[in-house]
Amino acid sequence: MDGQPLSVVGDKGFRLLISHLQPRYDMVSRKYLSETALPELHLKVCKDITERIKDVKALSFTTDIWSSDVSPVSLLSLTAHWLDESYVPQSAMLNATNFRGSHTGDAIAATLMEMFTKWQIPLHKVHVILRDNASNMRKAMDSMRVRNLGCVAHTMQLVVNEGLLSQRAVSDAVASGRQIVGHFKHSPLAYSRLQDIQLEMNMPPKRLQQDVKTRWNSTYYMIESLVEQKRALSAYTADHELPTTLTTSQWGLLEKTMTCLKPFEEFTRKVSSATASTADVIPSVTVLKRLLSMETEADSGVKTMKKTLLEAVNKRFSTVENEPLYALSTLLDPRYKDRFFTSADSAKRGKDALAKELEEDVRTTTTDGAQASEPVGKAPRVETAAAAAPSSSSSSNFMNEFDKIRMEHEEGPGTASTSSTAVQLHSYFTEETIPSTDDPYKYWAVNHQRLPGPAAAAFRYLCAPCTSVESERLFSTVSTILDEKRNRLTAERAEMLAFLSKNLPLMLKPELKKLEKSA
Known part of the structure; x- marks a missing residue:
């Protein structure tokens, strides 16, 4: 579980530690672990998972x-x-x-x-x-x-690659930055000198991050580390040579590129988290499109790249709202529901498909001889926090945009009084969404008796991750x-x-x- 080799049981230090903790314990051998204990444990875990x-x-x-x-x-x-x-x-x-x-x-x-x-x-x-x-x-x-479904993170890799290659000045600045990072990575002496400069400037000694071609966000982290160490690198070049240097204009481009790519970094981190599901894709793409469509003063010098990024997102995610696996999971996530669809037709198609699936569930349950769903009564429900405009200065634009979109679509709370799946869906969709930071799984754990039809569908759709x-x-x-x-x-x-x-x-x-x- 901790990645320790089996040979640890033969290490003197480990044996002395165990002997000190329990002198009467007879240490097992590596052979016993390899040929007996681990196979038995493997079988036990297999049975547990089954x-x-x-x-x-x-x-x-x-x-x-x-x-x-x-x-x-x-x-x-x-x-x-x-x-x-x-x-x-x-x-x-x-x-x-x-x-x-x-x-x-x-x-x-x-x-x-x-x-x-x-x-x-x-x-x-x-x-x-x-x-x-x-x-x-x-x-x-x-x-x-x-x-x-394909991996959303891999698709985003293609989007960002298109953007970075679309503007020669940006790709040249990134390439120069990559050379600088490579120099310090392969020269212990150069890194030691840079570390001394960092300490002299009262900066925490940090290594520059080398990017990996197959992971676009590693390029973002490389740029971020360069910008963070700009003062130290400038001081280094005063006394030591580098394979290349960045001009004032290129430093400015890297800073603007970092700002432009920040929402993509947050998107990738969000969909790659252990708790992410297919429900996160449509809302995240919607937020990303909105941010890329906004014009700011910081766009100067990177307008071509930003435009290409938006075009690439539109192209590679053009059918995302029409994919039932994404659409229905988004609708069944109480943080999102139908609030993040950019197409009213797509939202309606998704709702119709969900209603049809719930009716099919009822027919299947009835055919199997099970009891009809319990009436939707006054079972406990998750209380939602009062909607408030996002104001925290520490919140990112990417996450703030989620709250803005939610607030634009809120309606008054609804109540349900019958077991009809149509009534359950109406009640669910007219109630406020829960805050984007809340746990959608806890919502369904509390509300599955009140909304048994949608809850059963959520059980299927919200178990799916959105990346590999x-x-x-x-x-x-x-x-x-x-x-x-x-x-x-x-x-x-x-x-x-x-x-x-x-x-x-x-x-x-x-x-x-x-x-x-x-x-």
Whole structure:
């Protein structure tokens, strides 16, 4: 769980510590851990996860492929996401299977189907699979005939790349900044001199951030670190050489580029968070479009880039409001409902589709011999904070815009008195949205008896993440297991270790909470 190697049980320091804490304890061997304890624990955790998901009616998944840099191993991952009976989001890694041969769509589909069979998950329980935007992944999903979505963060990567390349002066300034950062990264002496200057100027010693081509926000953080260290870098160039320098004009461009890209950084951080769902996509895109459409004095020098960014967002997210998986999840999020749709027609289509789905739920429930939904009475409801204009100076423009859009669409609170799904939806949509910082899952935990139809749909739609970032986080764990010192580790053993590392916290959640409280 903490990423420690099994060999730690043979380390003198560790053995002395355990001996001091409990002299009578007989330390287990590395062989026992490897051949007995871990396989038994792996089996126990598998059974625990199987038990957790067997009665869940809707599961969402993220999947991705990763290739090791230190070992000839490729892994195909599958992570499950769901809401428990208390509407609390849960997730578990199911597999990170050794993926041999060509990464074709058919091969991906066959391997994923094997995983679903192993975990006894019928395809009708698969709400959606989040994947990257590669053609082989698209083909695999089509072959499996499951609902799927591309990674929103990957799409945003393409948007920002278009913007940065659209204005030569900006791309040149970024390239020069990249050279400067690379110089300090590869020269310990240069970094040491820069650190001395930072201390002389009473600045906290910080490293410049190197960007990575596949992560646009790393370019933002690189620019941010350069601007933050502008004074120290200027002092450095007075006595030492750099491979290139930034002119006054280029410094100004970098500062304006950083301001222009700030909403994109917040967008990416929001949709990549562990609690983000498909409900966050339409509102975040709407806010982003609105901010990019605003003209400010700071636009001077970066107008072309800003215009290109807006055009790229409009192009790459043009159908987002017409995608039912996004539209219905947004409607079912009490922070957003129908307030963030830019097209009234799209909002209406989404509401009609939701109403139709709820009616189908009623028919299915009745056919199965279950009781009709309970009447919508005076069950407890989440109280919403009084709407107030955002005023905190520390709040970002990106987050403030969420509150502004909410307030523009508010109506008076509604009440419900019958069990009709139409009445439930009317009540839900006419009530105020909850503040954007509130927890939508807690809302449904409190209101699921009052609004049983929408709550059942929310149970399905709000379990879906909007990116495949969770799979990337999994592979970050795997990369610490399959490192240069353990490059001969088999893919099967790496999968087992990653499985335990990712899933033990789910199984031991009560114990971990006690530890946190006592710390």
